[in-house]
Amino acid sequence: MPPRPRRSYDQFCAAARALDAVGDRWTLLIVRELLLGPRRYTDLHADLPGVSTDVLASRLKDLEQSGLATRRRLPPPASAYVYELTGRGRELTPVLRALAAWGAPELAERRPTDAVRAHWFALPLLDAVALEEGLVELSLEEGDFHVRMGGDGAVVSYGDGPAPDEPDARVTLDAVTAVELGRGTLSVADGVRDGRIAVTGDGPLAKALRNG
Template identity: 75%
Template sequence: MSRRSYDQYCAVARALDAVGERWSLLIVRELLHGARRYTDLHADLPGVSTDILAARLKQLEAEGVVARRRLEPPASATVYELTARGRGLRQVVEALAAWGLDTLGEPRPTEAVRQHWFTGPVVS
């Protein structure tokens, strides 16, 4: 997958180069709750394909937003977690959540809902 860039010497453009692809900030939202296995991320991001999730995680890792870590036995699982740079996106995600709160209303019949989307670090 070729990498797209705005090719602008602008902090907003550079930030969007790093996290502006579809699903990237939702992955960050999930990781703000703590380290997660790939399967858990996939389960809590309904609608994302496995190819796109893998590509976004790889891109976020290359940007220094996400780190992959192997848990010690008996878990022996690989988890993804935010780096310090990634945790710096907390205020951005919280601001987007606050901005979008007025538009929620009642869930549509086709919309997925997860309880942790309404608790924890991104609730305003």
């Protein structure tokens, strides 16, 4: 089946070209999910409440067509297909981080209809925990996610669920506190002093988080 034609703004402008690729509704949120690593279609659908199966399938095809994502089959015994970002797709990480920072003030109050997943807090929290090299596990009532930093404090990767290895620090907090950290109105150290955040671990990373 030939690829479906894509709509275009037909403007010789970098922003317009970018929106040609990722400007459709749901596309950037799918990219947000794929930043966690390879995901099955069923996982994506479960973590994108409100998206229809047709729209999700269509947007994934668009991402493949644009060279931003690929689909591959896992080896046995899994034998499932997963979607993952290409290098070009992962270059959208700072775009999503900037959007998360810009949108953080809109999280003043959670609406009754709002879905929430713990890993959705990862992007706005990256700057709050990126202090030292190491692996941080963050636990909220909604679930866990983990962040791995490089030697310069830059985020190397993050993923859903508990850390795959023994983390250098474990951070426990609630969603309201996570929002304040993402806005920059609260530091981890201040949250620890106020009793709103618990940081466990004895290494440099845990101490840096506790002390700010």
